[in-house]
Amino acid sequence: MKRTILVLSLAFCSLAATAADTSKGAESTAPTCPVTGKAANPAITLVYEGNSYAFADETAKQKFSDDRANSLYQKLGGKTAIDAAVELFYVKVLADKRVNHFFEDINMNKQKRKQKEFLSAALGGPIPYAGKDLRSAHESLGGLNDSHFDAIAENLLATLTELKVDPQLIEQAMAIVGSTRDAVLNRPAKPATPAVP
Numbered sequence: 001m002k003r004t005i006l007v008l009s010l011a012f013c014s015l016a017a018t019a020a021d022t023s024k025g026a027e028s029t030a031p032t033c034p035v036t037g038k039a040a041n042p043a044i045t046l047v048y049e050g051n052s053y054a055f056a057d058e059t060a061k062q063k064f065s066d067d068r069a070n071s072l073y074q075k076l077g078g079k080t081a082i083d084a085a086v087e088l089f090y091v092k093v094l095a096d097k098r099v100n101h102f103f104e105d106i107n108m109n110k111q112k113r114k115q116k117e118f119l120s121a122a123l124g125g126p127i128p129y130a131g132k133d134l135r136s137a138h139e140s141l142g143g144l145n146d147s148h149f150d151a152i153a154e155n156l157l158a159t160l161t162e163l164k165v166d167p168q169l170i171e172q173a174m175a176i177v178g179s180t181r182d183a184v185l186n187r188p189a190k191p192a193t194p195a196v197p
């Protein structure tokens with residue numbers, strides 16, 4: 001299980017790292033290939049969830065398709081499912097006295113949009129996350145600790161369970177969210193576990 005979390009964490013970190021490079025993929029007038037970061041060939045395209053993507057070559061297009069097909073994002077149901085989950089999640093969070101005070105002065109429409117973007121990217125969706133990194137997003141929240149993180153995670157688990165998501169997918173999604181704990185709580189990241197000889 002620890003290994004699974006580590007692998008998922010690394011996948012998440014690499015997603016976050018590539019986010020900036022590919023941010024022009026879907027909409028720029030001179031599009032960049034979302035896979036290679038090179039100039040896209042306007043003749044090599046595909047439409048995913050209503051957005052058209054152009055690629056540097058056929059290999060990049062195939063990789064994009066394979067990555068989506070293998071992604072937790074797509075297995076969970078893509079944009080429609082993530083959007084619905086985030087809506088229900090914040091209904092629960094705002095009703096939860098352990099954590100709702102953190103959101104008193106927050107523009108919740110913006111928050112929901114950012115969370116949809118973040119989770120979509122972290123779960124392997126096609127659009128890179130362009131919001132604040134998790135450390136700066138939470139550093140001004142005084143007194144944030146493990147009990148708050150656990151409450152937020154509990155609300156997400158209850159949301160996915162209520163939406164009847166496959167338990168194995170829930171476990172994988174929770175591992176990805178769990179891997180953000182040190183960043184959200186502004187603690188130094190733990191070093192990776194050395195491989196057993």
Ligand code: HEM
Pocket residue numbers: 099102103106111114115118131132133134137138141144148149150152153177180184
């Ligand atoms: C469980 C993992 C968490 C994830 C993945 C997460 C994700 C995010 C994201 C993506 C944003 C928006 C950043 C932006 O503006 O660009 C955000 C903001 C925020 N988060 Fe979290 N968060 C987590 C945990 C928590 C916890 C435990 C709390 C408090 C109980 C919390 C409270 C907030 C608040 C209040 C904001 C708005 C900050 C502001 O606009 O000044 N989050 N979070």
